[in-house]
Amino acid sequence: MKRGIGLLVLATLLWGGNYICGRFLAPALPATLLNTVRWAISTVLLAGMIRLKSGHIPVLAKWKQFAILGFLGVFAFSTLNYIGLRTISASRAGMISAGIPIAILLFTPIVLKEQIKAKAWIGAVVSIVGVILLFQGKNAAPVEGSLAGDGAIVLAALAWGLYTVLGKKYGKHMDSLTMTAGASLYGTLFSALSCIGTVRPDMIHMTAMAWVCVLYVSTLASVVAYLAWNAGVKTVGAGKAAPYINLLPVWTVVFGVVLLHEHISGMTLIGGAVAILGAILATL
Template structure:
C-alpha cells in the first residue's frame, strides 16, 4: 500500500464517524451511550493485543498517572463525547468546518500553555480562520451575530475542538518511555472508565433496544474510527513525517461534507462556502505559507 494511504485512510475513517454519529443521534440514541459503547468496544479489541505491553510498562503508568488521566479526559472522553452531543443539534457540515480550525486553535493553545510564539503570518491565518468560524456559527446573518444567537450544538463542537487542541499540544509531554500502543490502550481504558458513570447517570438508551445496524455502527466507530485510524496514522507519520501528516487532516471537511451530502441529504448554503474559504485560507496561511516563508528566511 502506498505510504500516503496510511494517512488518507484515518481521515476517511474519521469522516465516516461524523456522518454515522449524526445518523445515530438522529435515531434517538443518546451521546453518552454512543461514546461509552464505542470506546468499550475499542478497549475490548485492543486489550488482548496490548495487555503485555501495559503490564511491562506498569511502573511507568503508575509514575505518570496524573498526566495519563489528563490525556484520557481531554482526548478520549471530552472530545468524543462533546462531539456526539454537538451532533444532536448541529449538522455534520457545521461540525467538520468548525473542527477544521483545530490546527489554528493548536497554535493559540501552544502559545498560551507552552509559550510558543506566533509570527505575523500565523496571526493573519488565525484571524481569517476565526472570521470563517464566526461566519458559520452566525449562519451568515448579521442579526444572529449581533444578538449572539448560535446553535447549542456549535458550542459543544467548539468546546470539543478546544479539548482536542489542548490534548494535541500537551501530547509532546507524553512519557517517552511508553510505547505508542501502551499509551493508546492505557488512555483508552482510563477515558472509558471516566465515561462509565456519565453513561449510567445520563444515558437514556436501553442497550436491549439497539438494533443490529446500531451495533454495526458502534463496531465501525470502535474498530475503524478508533483503532485502525490510530494505527494507520502513526504508520503514516513514521513513513512520511508529522509535517506531511498534519496536512492530511485538512481533508476531513472535504470527506465529511461529501458523505453528509450523499447520505444525510444535507445542503450547502452560501455561508458554508464563505466560511470554508476563510477557514482554509487561514489554515493555508498559518501552516503552509508560514513554513515556506520561514524556510526562505533560514536559507538567506
C-alpha cells in the same frame, strides 16, 4: 512516500465517517453511553495490541497523564462531538472542526513554550473568521445548525487541541500506542461515570444499522485510523503530515451530502472554505 500519503488520507477518511455515524446514532443512543461503548471496545483492542508486543499499560504509574489525556481526548472531545451532532449536520460539524489546528496553535506556546511564526497567527485569524461566518449561516438550511450544537463542536475542537499538545509533551516519556491505550481506558471510565443518573433504558433505540455504526466508530474510526495516521506520519514526517488533517472537514461535507442528503447553505460553504484555508495557512 505515496504509501505514507495514502495512509494519511485513509485516516482522515475514516475519521470523517465518525461524524456521519455520530449523526446517524444521535437518536439511537445518548452521547455519553455511545462514547462509553465505543471506547470500551477500542480499549480492549488497543490493550490486545500492546499485549501482542509483550508490553503493558502503566495504569497506575502514569495515572495522572492518562487521566488528563483521557478526559480531554476521549471523554470531552468525543462526547461533545456526539452531543453537537444531535442538533447540527455532520457537514457543518466537520467544517467547524477545521479549527482544530488553530486550537493546537493556541495551546502550543502556553504548554510547550514554543515560538509560533507570524504566518501561523495570520492563518489562525483567517480560520476564526471562517468559523464566525459558519455561525452566521446556521439558520440558512433545515437541521443545519443550532447555537448549542455549534458550541459543543467548538469546545470539542479546543479539547482536542489541548489533548494534542499535552500528548506531545507526555509522549517524550512513553510510546504513542501505550499513551493512546491509557487515555482510552481512563476516558472510558469518565464516560461510564457520566452515564450514572443521566441514561435511562427508554433512551436506547438500537437497530441493526446502529450496531454497524457502533462497530465502525469503535474499530475503523478509532484503532485503524490511529494506526494509519501514525504509520503515515512515520513515513512522510510530522511536518509534511500536519496539513493533511485539513482533509477531515472535506470528507465530512462529501459524506454528509452524499450519504445523509444534507443541505448546505452558501454562507456555511463560504465559512467552511475560509476556516479550512486559514487552517492550511497555519499548518504549512
